[in-house]
Amino acid sequence: xxxxxxxxxxxxxxxxxxxxxxxxxxxxxxxxxxxxxxxxxxxxxxxxxxxxxxxxxxxxxxxxxxxxxxxxxxxxxxxxxxxxxxxxxxxxxxxxxxxxxxxxxxxxxxxxxxxxxxxxxxxxxxxxxxxxxxxxxxxxxxxxxxxxxxxxxxxxxxxxxxxxxxxxxxxxxxxxxxxxxxxxxxxxxxxxxxxxxxxxxxxxxxxxxxxxxxxxxxxxxxxx
Amino acid sequence: xxxxxxxxxxxxxxxxxxxxxxxxxxxxxxxxxxxxxxxxxxxxxxxxxxxxxxxxxxxxxxxxxxxxxxxxxxxxxxxxxxxxxxxxxxxxxxxxxxxxxxxxxxxxxxxxxxxxxxxxxxxxxxxxxxxxxxxxxxxxxxxxxxxxxxxxxxxxxxxxxxxxxxxxxxxxxxxxxxxxxxxxxxxxxxxxxxxxxxxxxxxxxxxxxxxxxxxxxxxxxxxx
Amino acid sequence: xxxxxxxxxxxxxxxxxxxxxxxxxxxxxxxxxxxxxxxxxxxxxxxxxxxxxxxxxxxxxxxxxxxxxxxxxxxxxxxxxxxxxxxxxxxxxxxxxxxxxxxxxxxxxxxxxxxxxxxxxxxxxxxxxxxxxxxxxxxxxxxxxxxxxxxxxxxxxxxxxxxxxxxxxxxxxxxxxxxxxxxxxxxxxxxxxxxxxxxxxxxxxxxxxxxxxxxxxxxxxxxx
Amino acid sequence: xxxxxxxxxxxxxxxxxxxxxxxxxxxxxxxxxxxxxxxxxxxxxxxxxxxxxxxxxxxxxxxxxxxxxxxxxxxxxxxxxxxxxxxxxxxxxxxxxxxxxxxxxxxxxxxxxxxxxxxxxxxxxxxxxxxxxxxxxxxxxxxxxxxxxxxxxxxxxxxxxxxxxxxxxxxxxxxxxxxxxxxxxxxxxxxxxxxxxxxxxxxxxxxxxxxxxxxxxxxxxxxx
Numbered sequence: 001x002x003x004x005x006x007x008x009x010x011x012x013x014x015x016x017x018x019x020x021x022x023x024x025x026x027x028x029x030x031x032x033x034x035x036x037x038x039x040x041x042x043x044x045x046x047x048x049x050x051x052x053x054x055x056x057x058x059x060x061x062x063x064x065x066x067x068x069x070x071x072x073x074x075x076x077x078x079x080x081x082x083x084x085x086x087x088x089x090x091x092x093x094x095x096x097x098x099x100x101x102x103x104x105x106x107x108x109x110x111x112x113x114x115x116x117x118x119x120x121x122x123x124x125x126x127x128x129x130x131x132x133x134x135x136x137x138x139x140x141x142x143x144x145x146x147x148x149x150x151x152x153x154x155x156x157x158x159x160x161x162x163x164x165x166x167x168x169x170x171x172x173x174x175x176x177x178x179x180x181x182x183x184x185x186x187x188x189x190x191x192x193x194x195x196x197x198x199x200x201x202x203x204x205x206x207x208x209x210x211x212x213x214x215x216x217x218x219x220x221x222x223x224x
Numbered sequence: 225x226x227x228x229x230x231x232x233x234x235x236x237x238x239x240x241x242x243x244x245x246x247x248x249x250x251x252x253x254x255x256x257x258x259x260x261x262x263x264x265x266x267x268x269x270x271x272x273x274x275x276x277x278x279x280x281x282x283x284x285x286x287x288x289x290x291x292x293x294x295x296x297x298x299x300x301x302x303x304x305x306x307x308x309x310x311x312x313x314x315x316x317x318x319x320x321x322x323x324x325x326x327x328x329x330x331x332x333x334x335x336x337x338x339x340x341x342x343x344x345x346x347x348x349x350x351x352x353x354x355x356x357x358x359x360x361x362x363x364x365x366x367x368x369x370x371x372x373x374x375x376x377x378x379x380x381x382x383x384x385x386x387x388x389x390x391x392x393x394x395x396x397x398x399x400x401x402x403x404x405x406x407x408x409x410x411x412x413x414x415x416x417x418x419x420x421x422x423x424x425x426x427x428x429x430x431x432x433x434x435x436x437x438x439x440x441x442x443x444x445x446x447x448x
Numbered sequence: 449x450x451x452x453x454x455x456x457x458x459x460x461x462x463x464x465x466x467x468x469x470x471x472x473x474x475x476x477x478x479x480x481x482x483x484x485x486x487x488x489x490x491x492x493x494x495x496x497x498x499x500x501x502x503x504x505x506x507x508x509x510x511x512x513x514x515x516x517x518x519x520x521x522x523x524x525x526x527x528x529x530x531x532x533x534x535x536x537x538x539x540x541x542x543x544x545x546x547x548x549x550x551x552x553x554x555x556x557x558x559x560x561x562x563x564x565x566x567x568x569x570x571x572x573x574x575x576x577x578x579x580x581x582x583x584x585x586x587x588x589x590x591x592x593x594x595x596x597x598x599x600x601x602x603x604x605x606x607x608x609x610x611x612x613x614x615x616x617x618x619x620x621x622x623x624x625x626x627x628x629x630x631x632x633x634x635x636x637x638x639x640x641x642x643x644x645x646x647x648x649x650x651x652x653x654x655x656x657x658x659x660x661x662x663x664x665x666x667x668x669x670x671x672x
Numbered sequence: 673x674x675x676x677x678x679x680x681x682x683x684x685x686x687x688x689x690x691x692x693x694x695x696x697x698x699x700x701x702x703x704x705x706x707x708x709x710x711x712x713x714x715x716x717x718x719x720x721x722x723x724x725x726x727x728x729x730x731x732x733x734x735x736x737x738x739x740x741x742x743x744x745x746x747x748x749x750x751x752x753x754x755x756x757x758x759x760x761x762x763x764x765x766x767x768x769x770x771x772x773x774x775x776x777x778x779x780x781x782x783x784x785x786x787x788x789x790x791x792x793x794x795x796x797x798x799x800x801x802x803x804x805x806x807x808x809x810x811x812x813x814x815x816x817x818x819x820x821x822x823x824x825x826x827x828x829x830x831x832x833x834x835x836x837x838x839x840x841x842x843x844x845x846x847x848x849x850x851x852x853x854x855x856x857x858x859x860x861x862x863x864x865x866x867x868x869x870x871x872x873x874x875x876x877x878x879x880x881x882x883x884x885x886x887x888x889x890x891x892x893x894x895x896x
Contacts, residue, residue, distance in 0.1 A: 012299055014298060014299050015293070015295050015296060015303040016295060017295040017305065020295065020303060020309060021306065021309030022309070047303060047306045048302070049272045049275050049276065049287075049307050049312075050306060051273050052273065052277065053276065064299045065300030071239050071241040071244065072238065072240060073239070073372075073373060073428075074238060075236055075239070075289070075319040075321040075428075076288040076302075076316070076321060076322030077321070078271070078272070078273075078300075079239040079244060081241065081245070082239065085244060085245030085273075086245070086273040086274070092299065092300070094773075094774060095300055096299075097299040097300060097301070098300030099773035100773060101766075101771035101772060101774070102771070102795070102800050102803055103768075103800055105774060105803075106796075106803070123774070124775050127807050127808070128774050128775055128778050130806035130807070131774055131777075131778070131803040131804070131807050132774065132803070133806070134799070134803040134806045134844060135800075149297060172806060204297075204299075205297075318549075318550060320551075323549035323551060323552075324549060325542075325547035326547070326549070326550050326553060326571070327547060329550060329579075330572075330573065330575050330576050330579070347550070348554075351582070352550050352551055352554050352583075355579040355580070355583050357582070358578035358581070359575050359576075359578070359579050396582060462744065462746060463745070463746035463747070463749055463754065464744060465753060468757060469753070469754065469757030469758070495720070495751060496721045496750070497720045497721065497723050497724065497760075498754065499721050500725065512747045512748040513747070513748030519688060519689040519692065521687070521876075521877075522686055522687035522769055523686050523737070523768075523769040523770050524736040524737030524764070524767055524769060524770030526719070526748075527687040529693070530687065530693065530719045530721045530722060531721050533692060533721075534693070536721075540747065544747075545745055545746055545747040545748060545749070546747050546749065597745060653745075
């Protein structure tokens with residue numbers, strides 16, 4: 001697995017129409033442009049069926065989800081080998097919109113290791129951040145569910161949860177950096193997150209659904 | 225939605241390595257070749273991340289699964305619009321390896337209608353075939369779970385379940401044709417299925433993992 | 449299975465504290481009293497751990513959920529034999545707060561038949577009412593999810609969905625009566641439901657959380 | 673919460689007919705008798721609907737599962753308050769037959785703390801044992817899934833996984849003792865488990881389905 005340079009900006013395309021198909025490609029190009037101009041790692045996280053065309057824009061791509069199972073009888077499941085083959089270099093695991101059992105999270109991390117792709121395990125509070133860190137993913141991303149999609153940035157609304165998660169993960173495994181998400185969209189939110197010890201941000205609607213996603217993304221990375 | 229000419233051969237790529245990435249493309253080409261030579265509709269059902277390159281082989285492509293939700297906050301879910309945009313013209317729903325709640329099956333069928341793609345709802349016995357038919361999908365595919373992957377063809381091992389499912393669906397809605405699956409791999413299995421009233425077959429390992437998938441597929445359609 | 453005299457009033461205790469433990473027993477007694485006075489069948493639907501003491505009040509009791517599996521390795525699951533042994537004479541299946549896959553609904557109905565207990569399968573719209581009726585449960589209960597817990601009675605807010613569901617079930621199987629739920633709490637809601645062809649009502653918060661549940665229940669059955 | 677004296681013997685009744693209804697009560701009496709005679713804590717884990725009558729035998733009782741949600745709209749779910757009110761003093765969480773998402777495990781532990789009942793979180797390997805320990809339950813019980821129900825005792829078949837889990841939990845939180853399960857049924861299995869650092873065992877079929885459960889249970893605790 002190639003080492004990812006922090007701070008990371010991880011842009012989750014979710015299933016937004018504004019980030020599906022041709023729109024996904026356009027957004028991938030924006031990520032690629034802003035990343036090059038700002039010298040910041042920006043990762044695009046499109047739907048599975050859009051991984052290939054988004055990879056072609058040159059932006060590093062993560063899958064939104066993988067299953068832990070090995071190849072075989074997994075109709076409708078997401079095989080680690082398949083997304084890696086499509087060009088993804090990493091994956092979200094256990095996003096709040098795609099929760100997995102503890103055993104499945106562990107299996108998905110192992111599937112990612114098996115295929116040499118990076119992992120960001122999502123958590124919802126400090127306790128589950130610790131548990132996620134104990135599984136040794138490449139990153140844990142804490143997103144308090146009550147702030148997701150609100151536009152209220154976690155880094156200013158609830159700074160203790162960000163610094164608490166950073167400390168908690170550190171206490172379990174010093175090699176597991178923490179990202180934070182929920183409500184992040186502006187440069188000041190990003191700066192606040194980094195000052196609290198986060199190594200990057202996970203964000204979605206604040207950029208994807210912005211009137212001008214490129215301007216929004218440039219603002220996000222402007223203060224770093 | 226374009227009308228699909230029956231009998232249908234629906235080839236589920238599952239998450240077999242033999243049907244992932246480059247192998248998926250190769251298998252799509254085989255489907256495309258055999259379909260053209262034999263004059264039989266063969267549908268390829270690859271993983272989401274392989275839909276685009278398989279579509280390029282010219283074979284009609286179905287997704288393995290879609291979620292019923294509309295566009296938005298659906299990280300890790302499969303949006304009907306996304307697979308349609310990738311080139312899929314239909315989808316499996318409720319495969320035995322990706323079971324959905326009754327409400328989700330109904331929602332997925334509505335999502336497919338909204339995006340004008342065809343639906344094959346999978347069922348496991350005569351009762352659930354009736355229930356599935358009541359939701360008015362384009363096809364119901366009955367697969368007795370105890371025969372899946374065994375190589376024992378449902379059409380000879382349990383012919384009553386195939387004819388029973390055909391009659392049951394007919395009793396609910398004469399416009400919902402039945403496919404049958406589980407253990408199908410040879411021309412005689414296919415013929416037996418059609419004689420029992422099925423309008424096609426859903427199959428996977430018998431072709432995907434055959435030593436020579438093209439020969440296996442040619443044998444399958446040889447007696448029609 | 450003993451035949452249940454319609455119209456039915458089915459009172460879902462959910463996991464309300466007002467209907468847990470001693471409160472469940474008190475509410476069971478109220479159901480029993482009102483049922484006797486009004487000559488109307490009232491069914492209490494407590495949590496599993498409260499089935500036994502509520503049965504002792506003399507009210508007929510249904511479980512909130514059963515699993516379809518047979519006895520064995522089912523830690524944390526609800527065995528049909530266990531709730532029947534505890535005194536339940538029926539069960540809800542596929543409530544909107546405990547959705548099951550289509551195959552599981554079918555299996556749960558079979559488990560109920562095996563143990564000779566009655567079944568009410570919940571549905572969320574007309575299409576899923578048809579599908580549920582095709583599985584031949586003893587009742588289908590339609591509850592439009594957008595009205596659950598609102599206090600807006602489905603029988604007046606959306607009468608077409610009630611009469612549509614009654615007709616739809618009838619079209620599939622004339623022996624499957626329809627109950628309706630969501631927002632029902634007053635005598636006039638009940639009367640409206642019966643006039644639309646429903647054979648009873650499924651209700652919860654309107655009675656359970658009423659300041660005086662006995663008075664609320666008496667009002668509910670006052671116009672029949 | 674009352675402190676539980678270790679070593680613990682936790683007997684999971686699952687949904688075995690041999691441990692349902694009257695059989696559950698009889699088995700509870702056996703647990704109670706053997707516990708008193710041997711001076712060992714034996715915990716009975718019956719189905720929800722059997723908690724009350726098993727509690728009356730005098731044996732300490734755990735639930736097989738609780739949900740994390742608070743009281744309210746949880747039809748078919750298991751409220752911590754309900755099982756506590758029925759007399760349970762603890763609960764299994766995340767048994768391999770009732771897996772939960774990471775967020776649900778955390779919520780269930782919080783629900784148990786809220787109601788002052790003890791928690792045993794089940795795990796399937798060393799990594800998930802660490803993660804479970806990070807959530808601070810009262811116990812973690814490791815059960816390698818490949819050995820469950822085989823009669824091959826984990827403590828002799830795979831001693832490293834037991835001692836590894838003990839060390840792993842210790843490394844995360846020295847206050848979280850480890851139980852082990854899978855294949856345990858004899859006194860020598862129990863002794864081996866304790867020598868490897870486990871503070872008790874979780875077992876089921878080896879006792880529940882033994883020709884003479886009382887003799888089997890007496891043998892289990894005979895060497896301590």
